[in-house]
Amino acid sequence: MPKISDAKRDARRAQILEAAWTNFQRRGLHATTMDDIIRTSGLSAGAVYSYYPSKEDLIFAAVTSSLSGLRLRLEPILESASQLPPDQFVGKIAEAISAFTARDGYDLKRIALLGWSEAQRNERLRETMQTFYRIFRDRLTEAAENWRQAGVLRERASARDVAKVILAEILGFVVQAAILGEVEPKHLAKGIRALMSAGAIDTS
Amino acid sequence: MPKISDAKRDARRAQILEAAWTNFQRRGLHATTMDDIIRTSGLSAGAVYSYYPSKEDLIFAAVTSSLSGLRLRLEPILESASQLPPDQFVGKIAEAISAFTARDGYDLKRIALLGWSEAQRNERLRETMQTFYRIFRDRLTEAAENWRQAGVLRERASARDVAKVILAEILGFVVQAAILGEVEPKHLAKGIRALMSAGAIDTS
Amino acid sequence: MPKISDAKRDARRAQILEAAWTNFQRRGLHATTMDDIIRTSGLSAGAVYSYYPSKEDLIFAAVTSSLSGLRLRLEPILESASQLPPDQFVGKIAEAISAFTARDGYDLKRIALLGWSEAQRNERLRETMQTFYRIFRDRLTEAAENWRQAGVLRERASARDVAKVILAEILGFVVQAAILGEVEPKHLAKGIRALMSAGAIDTS
Amino acid sequence: MPKISDAKRDARRAQILEAAWTNFQRRGLHATTMDDIIRTSGLSAGAVYSYYPSKEDLIFAAVTSSLSGLRLRLEPILESASQLPPDQFVGKIAEAISAFTARDGYDLKRIALLGWSEAQRNERLRETMQTFYRIFRDRLTEAAENWRQAGVLRERASARDVAKVILAEILGFVVQAAILGEVEPKHLAKGIRALMSAGAIDTS
DNA sequence: GATGAATGAGTCTTCATTCAT
DNA sequence: AATGAATGAAGACTCATTCAT
Numbered sequence: 001m002p003k004i005s006d007a008k009r010d011a012r013r014a015q016i017l018e019a020a021w022t023n024f025q026r027r028g029l030h031a032t033t034m035d036d037i038i039r040t041s042g043l044s045a046g047a048v049y050s051y052y053p054s055k056e057d058l059i060f061a062a063v064t065s066s067l068s069g070l071r072l073r074l075e076p077i078l079e080s081a082s083q084l085p086p087d088q089f090v091g092k093i094a095e096a097i098s099a100f101t102a103r104d105g106y107d108l109k110r111i112a113l114l115g116w117s118e119a120q121r122n123e124r125l126r127e128t129m130q131t132f133y134r135i136f137r138d139r140l141t142e143a144a145e146n147w148r149q150a151g152v153l154r155e156r157a158s159a160r161d162v163a164k165v166i167l168a169e170i171l172g173f174v175v176q177a178a179i180l181g182e183v184e185p186k187h188l189a190k191g192i193r194a195l196m197s198a199g200a201i202d203t204s
Numbered sequence: 205m206p207k208i209s210d211a212k213r214d215a216r217r218a219q220i221l222e223a224a225w226t227n228f229q230r231r232g233l234h235a236t237t238m239d240d241i242i243r244t245s246g247l248s249a250g251a252v253y254s255y256y257p258s259k260e261d262l263i264f265a266a267v268t269s270s271l272s273g274l275r276l277r278l279e280p281i282l283e284s285a286s287q288l289p290p291d292q293f294v295g296k297i298a299e300a301i302s303a304f305t306a307r308d309g310y311d312l313k314r315i316a317l318l319g320w321s322e323a324q325r326n327e328r329l330r331e332t333m334q335t336f337y338r339i340f341r342d343r344l345t346e347a348a349e350n351w352r353q354a355g356v357l358r359e360r361a362s363a364r365d366v367a368k369v370i371l372a373e374i375l376g377f378v379v380q381a382a383i384l385g386e387v388e389p390k391h392l393a394k395g396i397r398a399l400m401s402a403g404a405i406d407t408s
Numbered sequence: 409m410p411k412i413s414d415a416k417r418d419a420r421r422a423q424i425l426e427a428a429w430t431n432f433q434r435r436g437l438h439a440t441t442m443d444d445i446i447r448t449s450g451l452s453a454g455a456v457y458s459y460y461p462s463k464e465d466l467i468f469a470a471v472t473s474s475l476s477g478l479r480l481r482l483e484p485i486l487e488s489a490s491q492l493p494p495d496q497f498v499g500k501i502a503e504a505i506s507a508f509t510a511r512d513g514y515d516l517k518r519i520a521l522l523g524w525s526e527a528q529r530n531e532r533l534r535e536t537m538q539t540f541y542r543i544f545r546d547r548l549t550e551a552a553e554n555w556r557q558a559g560v561l562r563e564r565a566s567a568r569d570v571a572k573v574i575l576a577e578i579l580g581f582v583v584q585a586a587i588l589g590e591v592e593p594k595h596l597a598k599g600i601r602a603l604m605s606a607g608a609i610d611t612s
Numbered sequence: 613m614p615k616i617s618d619a620k621r622d623a624r625r626a627q628i629l630e631a632a633w634t635n636f637q638r639r640g641l642h643a644t645t646m647d648d649i650i651r652t653s654g655l656s657a658g659a660v661y662s663y664y665p666s667k668e669d670l671i672f673a674a675v676t677s678s679l680s681g682l683r684l685r686l687e688p689i690l691e692s693a694s695q696l697p698p699d700q701f702v703g704k705i706a707e708a709i710s711a712f713t714a715r716d717g718y719d720l721k722r723i724a725l726l727g728w729s730e731a732q733r734n735e736r737l738r739e740t741m742q743t744f745y746r747i748f749r750d751r752l753t754e755a756a757e758n759w760r761q762a763g764v765l766r767e768r769a770s771a772r773d774v775a776k777v778i779l780a781e782i783l784g785f786v787v788q789a790a791i792l793g794e795v796e797p798k799h800l801a802k803g804i805r806a807l808m809s810a811g812a813i814d815t816s
Numbered sequence: 817g818a819t820g821a822a823t824g825a826g827t828c829t830t831c832a833t834t835c836a837t
Numbered sequence: 838a839a840t841g842a843a844t845g846a847a848g849a850c851t852c853a854t855t856c857a858t
């Protein structure tokens with residue numbers, strides 16, 4: 001029986017993570033000091049360190065918890081993928097990402113860019129990310145498979161390649177939105193729609 | 205040593221940039237110390253600083269020179285965009301990016317991820333990047349326009365939205381290749397091709 | 409370590425200032441490195457920096473705290489100025505300065521010279537010093553005024569000009585003692601006395 | 613026979629010294645970099661170093677050449693000291709110092725403060741300065757002697773002590789003018805005059 | 817359990833001086 | 838003789854982490 005309840009522990013961890021997110025996206029991973037996070041969290045250095053034993057752990061937690069949160073939000077959309085044509089499907093995912101992002105003091109897209117960058121030199125983070133994206137791409141492959149079976153895609157279409165394109169569209173939407181701005185989920189959906197009809201004309 | 209020739213100056217700058225690239229992609233922007241770069245370059249601290257007056261300048265140069273190099277490689281492909289269907293066009297761009305990347309000690313995709321991350325907290329870099337991507341997206345919009353006029357895209361298709369999708373596909377290819385791997389330009393092209401035919405069936 | 413007591417904080421600050429004084433007057437302001445001070449203080453770099461956030465702050469503190477200490481010592485003498493003739497008054501002030509100086513590892517006169525030099529390029533220090541000396545000169549003007557009213561000075565004597573001479577004598581004593589040596593407060597008093605009688609003869 | 617004439621050598625030395633003075637008084641001795649001086653002088657690094665083999669030499673030259681220049685200007689005044697009462701004598705010296713100072717890009721008073729500060733940690737400079745001031749004080753002692761013999765000072769007055777006071781007045785004028793401002797040579801003379809008459813009343 | 821002061825290795829950067837050309 | 842690019846030791850300061858209270 002710990003001295004403080006599990007609920008309290010979880011609240012503390014969330015409080016620290018919140019502080020980390022806020023600072024990370026404002027200043028970047030490395031320009032953020034532990035002191036920044038400690039001060040934002042309102043806790044003491046010792047307290048923060050008792051929950052996250054190093055800055056790297058905090059970075060890891062910040063990035064992977066975003067990934068988990070995202071997974072939760074994407075799950076229902078992936079579930080219903082077969083009922084949607086690709087363009088609407090991608091649009092919905094982009095919307096979920098944007099919505100997730102909209103919380104105050106938290107921007108998933110920025111965190112994502114920071115995480116990708118950090119993953120280059122942090123093996124543990126890279127592997128966790130790879131697992132996440134691999135599974136995600138597998139789910140997209142299943143969706144593509146379903147589209148093919150439903151006749152949405154041609155018989156000869158490679159589900160894996162379609163999944164790669166759709167993953168690229170989603171990841172690229174994140175980058176584009178974060179760096180350039182002026183991209184909305186609906187633009188993406190409309191653009192994909194336009195491209196899909198292109199094939200029809202082209203092959204005619 | 206009297207005044208050094210311009211050629212030598214340029215060679216020195218390139219030598220330093222090369223050292224910076226190598227270290228940046230191996231260790232990340234911030235985990236790379238100036239000492240790393242200095243040692244790799246084979247020059248002295250003072251010499252490096254006489255060419256690039258701060259680490260930030262070096263980061264800026266590393267990222268923007270990559271962008272300029274990329275622009276050069278993409279230019280001919282953009283020039284000939286109207287002669288290619290979208291799938292082949294994106295495939296060619298992805299190939300150019302991969303080829304650019306293949307040089308020893310230099311990986312454009314990794315540099316890109318690092319640069320996007322850094323752009324979040326570095327205004328000068330962000331603006332330079334935005335300008336680059338904005339121009340690139342404008343060129344893609346022109347290409348989409350041409351496709352529409354050539355009948356590759358429907359009359360009602362929005363060239364801007366198509367450009368956004370294509371930009372997302374390219375940026376997302378970079379992310380996917382850097383983080384997950386197992387994506388080749390030809391996969392991308394094939395996947396887009398498959399998606400393009402989808403519309404035909406979907407609307408039937 | 410929970411919150412440290414105010415007394416301890418002050419002791420630490422004094423400890424660091426002591427170390428700074430010792431080094432400054434031994435090596436000069438700029439030839440003294442922070443490492444010198446850190447080592448002399450017996451604390452760590454981080455600790456010193458947590459009390460004085462920059463070398464400039466330390467210089468400022470070293471100089472202005474000397475000024476404050478001096479003010480305290482001079483106050484009673486200024487208070488009693490009207491009861492003393494000018495020569496004895498200046499002598500007493502010079503004595504107070506010399507006495508203040510005599511502490512081990514601390515020499516007010518040397519600190520003064522260093523401070524004057526530094527004030528040329530350090531605006532904050534210059535202004536603080538100017539305020540100190542301006543007030544001091546004003547006090548001397550009051551003293552001169554009193555002497556005039558007491559008949560020690562002629563009716564037509566300018567209190568402001570007398571104050572300027574007395575201030576010059578005090579500052580010049582500091583310089584002369586620090587650079588040349590062989591000047592004692594009593595020499596000063598005697599010399600002024602001699603000069604004061606000169607007037608009598610001269611006008612005769 | 614050197615490759616360049618002695619006249620040219622001297623001109624070069626003067627040119628460098630001028631550059632040093634300008635920078636020293638603008639930025640202080642230590643904040644001035646050799647590069648500052650090199651650039652201001654319009655010569656190359658090698659050239660400057662061939663005339664002054666180290667920064668310390670340059671500092672030494674800048675300070676001592678000021679002293680020599682000052683000596684030249686003060687000589688005639690010291691020569692005629694016996695014909696002037698103390699107040700006018702000090703006034704004339706202060707004027708000479710102010711006039712010397714007035715040259716563009718050169719301020720003797722500032723150089724003096726910098727030199728005194730530097731003398732604390734630079735033995736060669738300190739000794740040269742001590743010699744200069746010692747001789748100067750000796751000359752003042754002679755002047756005091758003359759005043760005594762002329763009946764300007766009382767029989768019992770100590771010429772050495774009077775010299776110390778007068779030296780203090782001069783040095784203190786320099787400090788006061790440099791730090792506080794609002795002191796003119798004539799104020800000094802008037803103040804001393806007032807003080808001199810004080811004695812008459814006081815002893816009455 | 818919590819606190820936050822203290823630690824000290826590690827960073828970026830400067831600048832007096834040299835010496836190949 | 839002159840040039841100015843290069844050197845590299847040294848300096849100010851930061852910050853992740855610890856541990857005495």
